[in-house]
Amino acid sequence: GCGEGSGGSATSDSGGGDSGGGSDQPTIAFVPKLQGIPYFEAMNTGGQEACEELGCEWLYQGPVEADAAAQADIVRSYIQQGVDVLFVAPNDPDSMAPLLQQAADAGIAVATTDTDAPDSVREVFVNQASTEGIGQTLTDQLMEAMGGSGRYAIVSCGETAENLNSWIEVQREYTASQYPDAEITDVVYAGEDQTVATQMATDLMNSDPSLTGLVGECTSSAPGVAQAVRDAGKIGQVQTVGLGTPNSMAPYLEDGSAAASVLWDVEALGGLTAWAGTQLAAGEEIAASPEVPGIEGVTYDEESGVLLLGDPLVLTADNVGEYDY
Amino acid sequence: MTTSTTPPPAPAPEKQQPGAATDRPEGLPARLLRILLTQRIALLVVLLVAVLITMTTLSGNNYLSAPYDSSYLAATLINAVPLVLLGLAELLVITSGRGGIDLSVGAIVSLTGMVFGFAYGEWGWSLFPSLVLAVAFGALCGALNGVLVAYLRFPALITTLATYYAFSSLALVINDQQPINARPIQELYSTARAVEVPFLPDAVPAVPLGVFTYLVPAVVVIWLVMARTTYGRRLYAIGTNDVAAEWTGIDVRRTRFLAYVGAGALSGLVAVYTVAQFASARPDAGVAGNGMALPAITIAVLGGVAITGGIGRVAGVVLATLLIVWLNAGILLAVPGNAGTQFQLFALGFVLVFAALLNGFANRRYGGTS
Amino acid sequence: MTEQSATPPRLAVQGIAKRFGAVHAIEHADMVVRPGTVHALVGENGAGKSTLIKILAGAERPDAGTIEFDGEQVSITSTTDAMALGIATVYQEPQLFDELTVAENVFLGREITRGGRVDWAAQNARVTELLELIGLPAEHATTAVGTHSIAQKQQVYIAKALAGEARVLILDEPSAILTDREVEVLFGVIRRLTEAGVAIIYISHRLDELFRIADEVTVMRDGRTIGTHPIGDLSVRQIVEMMVGGAIEDERPERDVPTGDPRLELRGLGLTGRFHDVDVQVRAGEIVALYGLVGSGVAEIGATVYGMDRATEGAILVEGTEVHPRSPRGAKQLGIALLPANRKEQGLFSFQPISFNISAGHLGLLSRFGVWLDRRRETTVARSMIDRLAVKTPSERTPVAALSGGNAQKVVLARQLVDKPQVLVLAEPTQGVDVGAKEEIHRLITQLADDGVAVLIVTSDLLEAIRIADRIQVVRAGTTTVEFGPNADQVDVLTAAAGDEPGPATASRPDQTGVPA
Amino acid sequence: MSNSTLTPPGGAGSTAASGGGGAGRARGRVLPPPVTSQETVLIVVIALLWLVLSLTTPAFFTAGSIVPLLVATTPIALIGVGMTIVIITGGIDVSVGSIVMVASVITAQTMVDSGLPLVLAVPLSIAVGGVLGLVNGVLIAYGRVHAIIITFGTLNLFRFIGLQIFGSSTVEGIPRTLAFFGRGDAGRTLGVPHAFLITIVIAALAWWYLRHTAGGRHFYAVGGDANAARLAGVAVRARVLSAYVVTGLLAGLAACFVLAQGTSSLAANVGSGLELAVIAAVVIGGTSITGGRGSVLGTVLGALLVQTVATGVTQLGWPTQLSSLFVGVFIIVAVGADLLRERTRSAS
Ligand SMILES: Nc1ncnc2c1ncn2[C@@H]1O[C@H](COP(=O)(O)OP(=O)(O)OP(=O)(O)O)[C@@H](O)[C@H]1O
């Protein structure tokens, strides 16, 4: 049946969003990069729950492929529905900019979350963690496991994914400056495919036996590289870290094939997104360090319009059990 | 049952009997039914109308999450542009026969998009020369397919599969997998943005400019080529029976070669359009997700283009595109949440299989061209 | 109808009927075939012969009627049913698999297997016998069919038909693609089989053959069987009249042979491995026949003149100047038009309209500024051609696939006549075309010659050559040999073509082959 | 019925095969040679690549490198066996990726939910694949619509089904029992990975079946000329149907391999794009896309070559996106070589 149409039931009987802000509750729509991956589904859960607290109507619809064109269709249908606030996690920031302009022209408050569209008309960007924060934490975690030195490689995903590439940049600089005895040997792109990530990680280990570290740059390659280390029976010899969701990383954190997973409280990110939505709908200013129910340490930068969730969250064998997504 | 690259042993059209050959004339209703079932164009029109009526009624009774109105339909046309253009590209090559097909159009879009990005975004060329360059470069990629298929007699499916791999790889390597989003390119979006139709602003809703700058010209040109020029005739001839065409004195190779060049040129045009629509030249523009090739082929086939060659019309491609685009747009409003985008897959698959089976059955029952 | 011998007929069909959509392929067919006899089935194109035998072979299912086999009623619902009964069929175009070996082809569908796997040894042993029977070298057994000539393919196909103890052997126009020598071999096989009690159903448009092989003849017309007679009671003329349902006039039109310089001349023309030292001259208004048995290289000569092949020696001259047609296009620019031999593969755009088929050869001519197709002129040209050649069709928009062999052939011919060619090369212009259509096509060719076209007919049909040619150039073993004038004695011509050694060809009995006096 | 297409009665067939082949060759060329020139070329090319790689990266020839390489080859090689048969019959199946998706998600889900043991999970996965293959087969054989059209349709339909089952989330905590087909120690006996072993056995059976049984030869006949085959008494529809069912069954089994090589979680994009990779392997293996000619041995080699290239590019530290460029070039070269041989053969 109609699986996760979360906001769906709500809208279909509210009948025709043409009224726009007509209904007493503000409607907040969120378009993820891609449906069906735990990361965004968790954001959806968080946003939904927050909306029940804050009294807003949460809509969520994602494309089946991480494809800018497919995403544009959904944004268009939300513009047509005349939602009050529209959040997008753009697959391709540049291509989203003009669409956001259209939405703004249609009187919709537009914002980005998870991934920014810098030169667009978005009012707010809900940022999970600063680029530096993620890049540096990844590096620190890996270095801690590798003992501050050694050669490591990065298994990234989509060649064109902007945020991944920016994190990799930080890792390069930070490693060079902070860990002179460590070096990044190679960066490979496995797409969104776990098995490819695993195979590439294996090949990297084989081509360079002195390799002692691997980074899985996205939620599909993080467990992938850990799996490769486990298969190669190199647990302990080769350390891995990555950006993996709790459930997918748990088994690897437990058997040590993954040292740590660097992420953030994704459900909290969803909640923060919802909250920001209500603020935008009500047209209220966001304070420098706002009071967000249930979320600590949120900061807001006025002139860049970036609402920061906080420091990255480091998942280890000890705390991974606390999250379920 | 037979292959994509050999002429059919006895294709449906073979069986056609002239209606006049019938001993007793059939009644008007029977006649209409036969036309509806055997003529793909007619079937598509009916389906399209059905979709529009159903959706508007649903919308009227507030079953949809937003009005399914003309302005929305107009806005969604922005997707129709690349689909139609690439559908026409497939029309050219599939009609040329001998298993003609082009899996590489999406990859050509990616690669050409990057080339255009360089010219317009980085080398500071002005729009028109850059556009010409893009179309020419696309044609060049098509020419590579054409030489292999038409002159060296490589099977089209494999050739274009190979060039698909090659072009998409080059598109990524050429700029170190970075998209090009220089200022001029971001402003280029204006050529795709929705505009009021001049002269009759209120009557007609705002239609994406791309429909006028890209789609309409391309459709008209290809229609003229296929239906009104001697080249079109040669294309249908070689698609129907290229041995006979050879004996007739038609330059089979050149005709087929040009079909692939044309497909490449259209892909080049799509590349420019995609760059404009996305305000950036992305190295994976044409191959992201399922890529652009499979949808284009699907559209062509749905539009009644016979995979065995020699049959196919521009109108079919256009109608098939409108059907799919407007059906998908409706589904997004009718089915909220992730299920919405999932049902789009169902709709596409179902319509394709349904139409193919129906016409297949009808052609055996009545004997008529698809 | 013939009613003798107490033994039940091998095959008796009554009241068979079959429609295809609107078309009544067969309205009512009765036929009685007795064991050990050769039963000829004749009729015009589209009379229903192939359909009838397809029904017997289980390839089509009848709408009505009964089939008795050795006196017992049977229902044949599939090709396997037919094979089980021992009904073996050789279809019009031998349908074999080039990728598979001769042995595999022969046993396809009824392989000899041992323990789940094909018993290649046993198959080869059996196929070797069969190949001997039909006169092919045994070593062919293990060669890929793709490497053999069309005639050999047909022989393989016959071997295939015989592989499963055949009790009825159906041959649909087998001789259409065989050389006279191969026909003799075929007849030999047929006689051996009839002696073994096999019943043969033999379809052919070459009526003269029937008098040498058939015992009885059943004539079909417009999907009905007109009657069955012992061959002895009939003459060719009578059969033809039954086929067309009326008297036909087939005198050779008297025309005075033109003189003057040759418009087309082949001077010592040769193509390595195919033909050599071919010398032919055709004057404006003259009809010259290149007559040769199938496989004598005569077909290749035509293709070379038309630029499909390139001569390796000698010269082609038009109006005395040497030309080098590099392609059909080139040949056309030189005013040479060609009617290809294989209408279905080289001639027809099957599911396209008649008008399309006619204009396809003249798109330049029918265009404005060489780009736009002038569709009005296309239609008018098509209509006038349909009238001129008397093509039987409801409209010029009818797809040629729905036309009979003869009418389809006229359409292909029409394509060659749109802009009056200087030289017209006709390859097998009436192959597989029924007598009525043949008449009309011959009349057309004569007309063209009268209008001053130089006509070169490349044919393996002796009667045709004698009928309409002003001169006959005999091609043997890849080169032109003797030349004959009009009304030559066909025995002489055949001897010249088949070679001096007393082959059975010379043994053919002219008195019965019914040449018009 | 479709099973019997793959494993003929008398399991000891492969031994009989060699004997029969010998008998055949003894009396001249009964069949094309057991190893085509295309395949010899592939073997040489692969050997060369392996040589180069083992020189550049010493670790290449270690089990730690070869075993994963072989295992990574198996899904494409296995599905390729079915695809080869389909293409020999003159068809094509672009829906295999979606079949793998549906089979793997159903299997993973049931294993996680109801702790289904491996011995049951594998048959389940195969069965699911078989059913979807049957859908393709019926529509193509009886609907008499061109295979590429039908499978384009079912590609979307199956994908829809899969996504509905995924229900917008991944399958988590897939048990390790599947490691039996996997890359780790659990996945091999005597150093040979099970997945590869199984693939080789199945490929060998298919090779023998296609070459030495009536049913096998009939696939070639159908691809050569379906109408002529029908007239010859070949059960064309049954052949066509079975080709797609076999492909479905193999895709079902391949789904288990994919699961085994994956991590403990399964994402909805599993199998996407697989169809093109499989077709590439088949055509590199020398199977004629026009039907009537082809061999599963070539396909397995083709798959191995493609995977070798991917591995090589990564191990040499070249940009990974170059590997698809090489694949493209290989396809052109393979087809070109094949065409050249065709020309020379027909010329002589
Ligand atoms: N598959 C078919 N579909 C529709 N009509 C058919 C089909 N086959 C035959 N017919 C019709 O049946 C009639 C008889 O066809 P048939 O092939 O039996 O003629 P024939 O005597 O074999 O002619 P020929 O001498 O050319 O072989 C034809 O006029 C044709 O119109």
Ligand SMILES: Nc1ncnc2c1ncn2[C@@H]1O[C@H](COP(=O)(O)OP(=O)(O)OP(=O)(O)O)[C@@H](O)[C@H]1O
């Ligand atoms: N699919 C079809 N639809 C309509 N008519 C058909 C079809 N197939 C065959 N026919 C008709 O059946 C008749 C005989 O078919 P066939 O193919 O035997 O003719 P042919 O081969 O062209 O003539 P011939 O056998 O004398 O060379 C012809 O009239 C042909 O047009």
Ligand SMILES: [Mg+2]
């Ligand atoms: Mg016939």
Ligand SMILES: [Mg+2]
């Ligand atoms: Mg016939």
